[in-house]
Amino acid sequence: MIQTQIGKIILDKNSFAIVSHTSPDGDSMGSMLAVYNQLLSMGKNADVFVEEDLPMKYSFLSGFGSIKKYSISNKSYECVFVLDCGDIDRLGLCKDVLNRADVVINIDHHISNTLFGHLNLVDSNASSVGEIIYQLFKVNGYHISKEIAGCLYTSIVSDTGGFKYSNTTSITLSIVGDLINTNIDFSDIYNKIFNVKTLSQIKLMSKVTSTLELHFDNRVSILILTENMLKECNANEDDASEFINIGRDIEEVEVAILIKEKNINSCRVSLRSKKYVDVAKIASMFGGGGHIRAAGCTIEGNIDDVKESLLTILKNYFNAVI
C-alpha cells in the first residue's frame, strides 16, 4: 500500500524538504511540522520551507523556529513532501524545490488534487492532511510523540473548525482521542487557534459591528469596514477576516455582506449565505465568484454606491425566490 511505500522512502532517503501552499493555515503548518519532527526523530535531515512570513499564531508548534523562508538556490533534496496542496502552482516560490528532487510525495485531501507527485497519497474524505499523516505514521509503526500529537491536533482542529464542520467523521474523532491521550494541552492549543484576539481586533470588531444594518425583514445583514477604522485601531485586513460571521450568525439572517473600502472608488465585498441564496451568482453579476454559500467580488463606487447596488440586486432576488 502507498503508506508503506512512503515509509520505505523515508527509511531509504536521507535529505528531505517539506513544503505546503502559500498563506499557510493550521492544517499546513501542523502537518508540515508533524512530518518534520518525525523525520528528525529518525535522524534524517529535513528542511521546512515557506514562501512568506510565518503566521505567528502557530509559534507554539514544536519545530516552528526551524522553518525557513524559501529562496531560489541550487540545493537539492532526495525527497520533497508537498502537503495540503491541490496543485503545484499553489506552492508559490517553493515550487522551485520540486525541480531538483528525486521523489516528490504529494499528501493532500483536496478533491481537485492534480496528482502531481511521484507518489500521491490523496484522500478527499479526510478532514485534514493531519488526519492522513496520522494514519501514515500509524501504518508505519511510528510512535506519536507529544510534540507530533500537538502538530496533528492543530491540523485537524483547524480544518474542522473545532470539529464542527461536516468534514468531521468518527474516524477524525477517534484520531483526536488518541492524540489527546498523549497529554497535550489541547484546551490551550484550541484557544490559541480560535480564541486569542489582539487588542486591535477587539477595537476593530467594536467599530465594524456598530455599522450593522439589517434589510428585508432581517434576512440581509451588512457590515462596513473602512480604511479609517483600520488606521484608528492600528489593525490590518487580516484582523477582520472572521467578521462576516458576526453578520451571518444573527438568527434570521440568510445573506451576510461585508463591504471593505479599498479606496474612494472601489470596495471589496464578501458574501455569505445560510440556506437558499446562491451568493456565487450574486458575486458573478459584479465579475466575482466563489461558492454557493461563500463568495466575493470587487464593486466600483464608494460604500454608499456599493450598498445600493447590492440592495437593488438582493431586492429582485428576494422578490423572485420567496
Next chain:
Amino acid sequence: MIQTQIGKIILDKNSFAIVSHTSPDGDSMGSMLAVYNQLLSMGKNADVFVEEDLPMKYSFLSGFGSIKKYSISNKSYECVFVLDCGDIDRLGLCKDVLNRADVVINIDHHISNTLFGHLNLVDSNASSVGEIIYQLFKVNGYHISKEIAGCLYTSIVSDTGGFKYSNTTSITLSIVGDLINTNIDFSDIYNKIFNVKTLSQIKLMSKVTSTLELHFDNRVSILILTENMLKECNANEDDASEFINIGRDIEEVEVAILIKEKNINSCRVSLRSKKYVDVAKIASMFGGGGHIRAAGCTIEGNIDDVKESLLTILKNYFNAVI
C-alpha cells in the same frame, strides 16, 4: 452493576418523571430529553419537568415541545430521574416530585454530588451527563436513534464547550463519533448552540466592546455594561453572558473584568483570570466568591467608583505578585 439495575427499573416501572437543575443548560436539556425519548420508545409514560421558562435555543431537540412547567400537585411517579444535579436544592420547585416517588435515580457528573438518590450513577470523570446516559443506554442494549443522538450530542458538546475544555477525553470523542454516525446534522446543532446570536446581542456587543479599557500593561481588561445599553439594544442581561470572554481572550490579558450597572449605587462584577491571579480572592474582598479563574461580587458605588476600587486592589495585587 448499577447501569443494569437502572435498566431493570426502566423495564419494571411504567410512570416516570425526569427533572434537572434550575436554569437548565445544554447538558440538562439534552440528557433529560434523551431519557424521555428512550422511555417513550419503550412504551413508557414519562413527563419532563422544568421550573421556569424553557431556553428556546434548545427547541430543535426531539421532545422539547412536551416539556412541562412544574406545578405542585399530588401526582406521583413510580420513578424519578434526577439529571445533572449535585444536590436536591438545585431542583427548585421540581424537588417536590421526589416526595411521591418509589425510586429516585440520580445521574450526575458533579464531584460534589450528595448521592441523594435510591440509585446513584455519579461519575465525576464524565464530561457531561450525556456521556453517562450514552453508556447507560449501551450497557442495556438500547438502540441510539438519530433523535436520541441529537440530544446526547447537545449534552456533550455543551458541557465540553465544543470539545475544547479539558474534561474532554478520548472516551468522550469516541462516544461523539458514534453519535455523529447516526447522521445527525451536528454542524447545525453546534451552530445553534454556540454561534446563533440575536440582533440585540450583536448591538449590545458593539456597545460593550466600545468601552474596552486595558490597564497594567494590558494585563487587565475592563468592559462596562449599563442599564441604558440594555434598553437601547432591547436586550437583557442573558444576552451579555459571554461578553467577559471578549476581554479575557485578548492575548496579553490575565484578568478580565465586566462591570454591570445594577443601579446608580451598585454594580455586579464578573472576574476571570487565565493563569496566575486568584480572582476568587479578589471577589471575596468585596463579599463575593467563586473559583480561582472565575468569580463575582457586588460592589456598592457607581461605575467609576467600582472601577477605581477594583483597580486599587489590582494595583497592589500586581505589585505583590510580579
